[in-house]
Amino acid sequence: MATTKQKRLEQKRAAILSAAEQILIRRGKNATMGDIAQALDMDKSSLYYYFKGLPEILNAILDKEYYDFSLNIHDIRRDNKAHVDVLKEMARVILEFYHDNIEILLIILTRIFPLFLEPGNREESTAINNYMDSYHLANDLMLEEIRLALQGGELATEFAPELVLQTLRGAIFGVCAVWRYGKPGRSDIPSIVEQLFRMYV
Amino acid sequence: MATTKQKRLEQKRAAILSAAEQILIRRGKNATMGDIAQALDMDKSSLYYYFKGLPEILNAILDKEYYDFSLNIHDIRRDNKAHVDVLKEMARVILEFYHDNIEILLIILTRIFPLFLEPGNREESTAINNYMDSYHLANDLMLEEIRLALQGGELATEFAPELVLQTLRGAIFGVCAVWRYGKPGRSDIPSIVEQLFRMYV
The missing domain is CATH 1.10.357.10 (Tetracycline Repressor, domain 2)
Known part of the structure; x- marks a missing residue:
């Protein structure tokens, strides 16, 4: 039973x-x-x-x-x-x-990730809001350049512009996640950038 | 004055x-x-x-x-x-x-990003804790494989193992950020993976 x-x-x-x-x-x-x-x-x-x-x-x-x-x-x-x-x-x-x-x-x-997934959200902290504003400002400008670079054949990838932007952003954030335990010299940054961009060529 | x-x-x-x-x-x-x-x-x-x-x-x-x-x-x-x-x-x-x-x-x-930046943190939601557990489990296994792939010369990158892991994780998360607005077919996933891995060759 x-x-x-x-x-x-x-x-x-x-x-x-x-x-x-x-x-x-x-x-x-x-x-x-x-x-x-x-x-x-x-x-x-x-x-x-x-x-x-x-x-x-x-x-x-x-x-x-x-x-x-x-x-x-x-x-x-x-x-x-x-x-x-x-x-x-x-x-x-x-x-x-x-x-x-x-x-x-x-x-x-x-x-x-409330602020990353719900773009309209605001926090009570001005510092967090400013961070998100600068994040979105840079994203808008990058997305424009990605579109132009794809149109002009400067980037060769099957990824749509949004996918280029978000994978690049994600990878950059991954770099920072490692930096919290120890930063390389500032002069190492250009070679890191080159390596991230290999995704799109 | x-x-x-x-x-x-x-x-x-x-x-x-x-x-x-x-x-x-x-x-x-x-x-x-x-x-x-x-x-x-x-x-x-x-x-x-x-x-x-x-x-x-x-x-x-x-x-x-x-x-x-x-x-x-x-x-x-x-x-x-x-x-x-x-x-x-x-x-x-x-x-x-x-x-x-x-x-x-x-x-x-x-x-x-409290849970991503402070690995020891727990949430009151079991679903969130399980998500983080599966996230960390996969990370541990991937880090081992990254180390072996670098030692064996299967990956050619100047990135340290942690940097490979975190940039890959970030890029994967970027893919998901785009998927929330519309998913491709499941069969497109292998070619997305290939493109992400270009970072490390």
Whole structure:
């Protein structure tokens, strides 16, 4: 009896998660427990019997994905390949993970990178707002130059202008992430820039 | 008289900022108004007469830097260069800006990217913690493979292993930043990976 009950509970939870995923993909972080209950034609208090709230639903949806991702990453290393191929496969698996879950992950990432992911957002700190302003100013100007460089054939890449901008920005941010533990000389910067730009030639 | 008083106020503020910058570079976000007052051998209430608090000090220190940065970015475009060279100079100026101000900027960036910049941090959300765990797991494995690929000559780059990892991670994150507005087919991922890896060959 207990097993049947347990099984029914699991089935119900799976049905809820499936409906919730659709709602979350469509409504993002604005989705409510009410929206999910409505989509399932159940009342909100019944929904709360199965899940304590949206964070628990979000977590249940991603749990399986994280698990698959970890297995994948470990499996890649088990085969005997060149290390550079292992790396490329890892990068592929990471990108596939983001590709498959981007709508759900954005709900999480918006918490971790609020100012980067929601361009209109302002902080109470003037220093943070000024930082974001200078960041966006530089991005606008760079995007213009990227478009012109692509049109004139100065850059040879399949990436669209936005993708050139954001991968470059991301890589620059990666450089800074390392600098926090120790900076090279300022004169090393031009050669770092050259190396980042190899992505686009 | 008023001008002299104004001038003295400015001089005092400049002296405070100079001392504050040293304290902030040394103590980061743990620095207090008390630390700064102590370094200047003045009492805290006098310090508050010149600056309402640490955020105002932080902002005053960065204000000039942001201004120089914006001028620089605009100047680069005024000369008639190939667009790709304009882009490289912009990347250089951005990196120089981070290079010169990383200690102060980290105080800001820690607010914007708390979980990425302070690896030990945990969130109350299980989904966010799981995301960060899978992120760090993948990073550890990739770093090992990067080291082996560099030792074996499979990657040809002047970048240290950490720099390869973080620029790759940043570029991957840049890809996702674009995907939030529209995803390509999943089958496009391998060619994106190849293009990112051009940085390291």
